[in-house]
Amino acid sequence: MTHSLVLPRLIRTGSGSLAEIGKLLACCGVSRPLIVTDPTMVSLGYVGRLTAALAEAGLPCGLFSETEPEPTETSVVAAEAILRAGLDGQAFDGLVALGGGSAIDTAKALAVLGPHGGRMRDYKVPRLVDEPGMPVIAIPTTAGTGSEATRVTVITDPENDEKMLCMGLAFMPVAAILDPDLTLSLPSRVTADTGIDALTHAIEAYVSRKASPFSDQQALAAMRLIAPNLRRAFHDGQDAAAREALLVGACFGGIAFSNASVALVHGMSRPIGAFFHVPHGLSNAMLLPAVTAWSIPAAPTRYADCARAMGLVGEGAGDELANGALLEELRGLNAELGVPTPTGFGIEPARWQQLRPLMAEQALASGSPGNNPRIPTADEIIALYDEVWG
Structure with missing residues (x-):
C-alpha cells in the first residue's frame, strides 16, 4: 500500500510569532493579501495586531471580517465579492485566515472559488480538488480544528442544510502561524x-x-x-x-x-x-x-x-x-x-x-x-x- 503525505510548506510557532507574518508572506510570494476573519477577532484587537505587522512589513491588505460560525455558502459568497473586487485596482494574491476553523475554512473555500469559480457544491466529495488554488496562510486562534494543516474544508449548503465536505490539495494552506498568545482569550x-x-x-x-x-x-x-x-x-x-x-x-x-x-x-x-x-x-x-x-x-x-x-x-x-x-x-x-x-x-x-x-x-x-x-x-x-x- 502507498500513502501520500501532504503538509503546509511552512509552520512558524511560538509566543509572538504573529509579528513575523511579513517574513512568512515573503517566503510564500504573497504581497497583497486579503485577511479573512470574524468580528470577534476585530473586537479582541487581533486584527489590529495583524494589520500593524503587515504595515510594518510594507504590505497592503484587504479585509473580510464577517465570517460566520459554521460557515455557509452565503457568507462565502459575500467574501468572494470582496476577493474579486481586489485592492486599489490590483488582484489579491493570497489569503490570510485569522480565527478558528470557520475563518480558515472560509479562506480555503475562497482559495478555490477565486481562480476556478463555480459554487462550493461543485467541489464536495467524492470530487478531489487537486488543481492549484490561491495561497492560504492560516493563523488559528483556537486549538481544535487543525484546519491550518489539512486539505479539507467544510461549508454548509443553506438550501438543504448539508455540511459539504470538500477535499484536495487546493485546500491545503501553504503556511501556518501557531501563536499561543492568540488562544489565551478563549472562553x-x-x-x-x-x-x-x-x-x-x-x-x-x-x-x-x-x-x-x-x-x-x-x-x-x-x-x-x-x-x-x-x-x-x-x-x-x-x-x-x-x-x-x-x-x-x-x-x-x-x-x-x-x-x-x-x-x-x-x-x-x-x-x-x-x-x-x-x-x-x-x-x-x-x-x-x-x-x-x-x-x-x-x-x-x-x-x-x-x-x-x-x-x-x-x-x-x-x-x-x-x-x-x-x-x-x-x-x-x-x-x-x-x-x-x-x-x-x-x-x-x-x-x-x-x-x-x-x-x-x-x-x-x-x-x-x-x-x-x-x-x-x-x-x-x-x-x-x-x-x-x-
Whole structure:
C-alpha cells in the first residue's frame, strides 16, 4: 500500500510569532493579501495586531471580517465579492485566515472559488480538488480544528442544510502561524469543544483504515499533548504552557487526519451541526464515547494504544484494561467539561427523531464512516443517534 503525505510548506510557532507574518508572506510570494476573519477577532484587537505587522512589513491588505460560525455558502459568497473586487485596482494574491476553523475554512473555500469559480457544491466529495488554488496562510486562534494543516474544508449548503465536505490539495494552506498568545482569550466552553475536537481528530486518524506510519506518529503525538493539558486550559485559561501544548497538539491532529482521514464520529457529527446548529467540536464530543465503545471490538489494540498515549494506563497494560480506561476517560472528560447530550443542548425531540434517517444518509455519503474500524449500516448509525440522545 502507498500513502501520500501532504503538509503546509511552512509552520512558524511560538509566543509572538504573529509579528513575523511579513517574513512568512515573503517566503510564500504573497504581497497583497486579503485577511479573512470574524468580528470577534476585530473586537479582541487581533486584527489590529495583524494589520500593524503587515504595515510594518510594507504590505497592503484587504479585509473580510464577517465570517460566520459554521460557515455557509452565503457568507462565502459575500467574501468572494470582496476577493474579486481586489485592492486599489490590483488582484489579491493570497489569503490570510485569522480565527478558528470557520475563518480558515472560509479562506480555503475562497482559495478555490477565486481562480476556478463555480459554487462550493461543485467541489464536495467524492470530487478531489487537486488543481492549484490561491495561497492560504492560516493563523488559528483556537486549538481544535487543525484546519491550518489539512486539505479539507467544510461549508454548509443553506438550501438543504448539508455540511459539504470538500477535499484536495487546493485546500491545503501553504503556511501556518501557531501563536499561543492568540488562544489565551478563549472562553472555557470554546476551549473544551475545540480541545475535544482535536482529540477526536487524533483518535480517529489513528484507528482509521487509511492510517499510515506517518499519520500514526502525528496522531499519537497529538494525544500525548492534548490529553494532559485540556483540563488545565479549561480550568485556567491563562495557563500558557497548556495553551501552547493544545495548539501544537491540534496541529499534529490536523496533520494526522488530513493524511489518514477521520471516521464515524465526524461522519455523524456534521449533520448534527448542519440541522441543529451545534458547534462542531461539541457535536463530536456528544458522539465520541458511544461511537468509540461501538467501534472498539473491531480494533481493540489500536484503541488501547490511544489510552496508553493519553497516559491513562502504563505501556504494559493489556488491551482490555486500556480500553476500559479510555471509555472511562472520554465519559469523564465530557462530564467535567460540561458537554451536554443533544436533549440537554435543547434539540427538539420530534425533529431529532424525524431527521435521524436523513442524518444517517448524509453521514454515509460523506465517506467518513467507511474509514472506521467497524463500518456501520444506516440502521446502526440511527441506533447510535438514539443512544447519544440522552
